[in-house]
Amino acid sequence: MASTISSVSPMQASIEAATNHLSFDPGRLLVPPETCLSSLLKQTLTQFTTTYALPDSLQALLLSQPSSLDRILNSIFDTSCLAFVTDKEFRIEAGLDDHDKVTLFVQAVAGMAMVFERLLLASSSSSRSSSYANSRSEDLTTCLxxxxxxxxxxxxxxxxxxxxxxxxxxxxxxxTKDELVSFVVATVEDRVPHPRHADGSSLLPLNAVGEDLLSDSVAWVSDRSCKNMGLPWGFTIMALN
Known part of the structure; x- marks a missing residue:
C-alpha cells in the first residue's frame, strides 16, 4: 500500500493538538474544570516543541529550561493578564468565567504558534550564516x-x-474542532477566516444575513409610495363626495 504524505503544517498540527485540551459543550468551548491554564500550556509547549523541526539545541532549551514557558507567555500577554496564565495554582483563575479562560488559552496557543514560526525561520537563517560555525551553539540559541x-x-x-x-x-x-483550528490558523497567518458549508459554499454570519434581509426590506418599501401603506398594493382609498 502506498504511503501518503501529510500536508498538514507543523503549525496546524500543533494547534490541533492544543485544541484537544478543550471540551465542546453544545456550542461552547470549555477549559477542563479545576485545571490551571499554566499546566495545559506546559503540555502545549511540549507538543509544539516536538512537532516543529527546530535545531536540537533549541529544542533542548525549550524542554529543559523551566522558565521557557513563562518567557514565551511574557512575550504574548500584557502584564494585566500574565498572572492568569502563569500562576501554578487555580485560585487566581477561579474568578474567571469559562469564556475568559478559553479566550486566554486560545490567545496563548495562537501566540505560541507565532513564536515558533519565528524561531523556525530565524534558526534556519542562522544555520546558513557563516557566524553560526564560529559561535557556540548554546550561546547562539539563547541569543536567538x-x-x-x-x-x-x-x-x-x-x-x-x-x-x-x-x-x-x-x-x-x-x-466543531475544525472550525476552531481554522480560525486560529487564519489568525496566525493574519487572514480573515470565512466560514463555509460542508459543500464548500460560503456561509454568512447570522448578523450579516439579517442585515441583508433588512436592507432588502427597506429597499422594497422605499420603492413604493407611502400613501398606500397598510393596504394591499394596487388598492387606493377612494374619496367620497
Missing part, C-alpha cells in the same frame, strides 16, 4: 530565543492576534 521573543513582544502582529481572538464570537458559538 531572546531576540525573537523581544521582537514578537514589540510587534503589531501580537496586538492584532490578541484583539482578533479577544473580539471573536466564535469562542461562544463553536460546534
Amino acid at each position: 530565543f531572546s531576540r525573537e521573543l523581544q521582537l514578537f513582544a514589540e510587534s503589531e502582529q501580537r496586538r492584532t492576534m490578541l484583539d482578533r481572538v479577544g473580539g471573536t464570537s466564535l469562542l461562544s458559538h463553536c460546534y
Whole structure:
C-alpha cells in the first residue's frame, strides 16, 4: 500500500493538538474544570516543541529550561493578564468565567504558534550564516530565543492576534474542532477566516444575513409610495363626495 504524505503544517498540527485540551459543550468551548491554564500550556509547549523541526539545541532549551514557558507567555500577554496564565495554582483563575479562560488559552496557543514560526525561520537563517560555525551553539540559541521573543513582544502582529481572538464570537458559538483550528490558523497567518458549508459554499454570519434581509426590506418599501401603506398594493382609498 502506498504511503501518503501529510500536508498538514507543523503549525496546524500543533494547534490541533492544543485544541484537544478543550471540551465542546453544545456550542461552547470549555477549559477542563479545576485545571490551571499554566499546566495545559506546559503540555502545549511540549507538543509544539516536538512537532516543529527546530535545531536540537533549541529544542533542548525549550524542554529543559523551566522558565521557557513563562518567557514565551511574557512575550504574548500584557502584564494585566500574565498572572492568569502563569500562576501554578487555580485560585487566581477561579474568578474567571469559562469564556475568559478559553479566550486566554486560545490567545496563548495562537501566540505560541507565532513564536515558533519565528524561531523556525530565524534558526534556519542562522544555520546558513557563516557566524553560526564560529559561535557556540548554546550561546547562539539563547541569543536567538531572546531576540525573537523581544521582537514578537514589540510587534503589531501580537496586538492584532490578541484583539482578533479577544473580539471573536466564535469562542461562544463553536460546534466543531475544525472550525476552531481554522480560525486560529487564519489568525496566525493574519487572514480573515470565512466560514463555509460542508459543500464548500460560503456561509454568512447570522448578523450579516439579517442585515441583508433588512436592507432588502427597506429597499422594497422605499420603492413604493407611502400613501398606500397598510393596504394591499394596487388598492387606493377612494374619496367620497
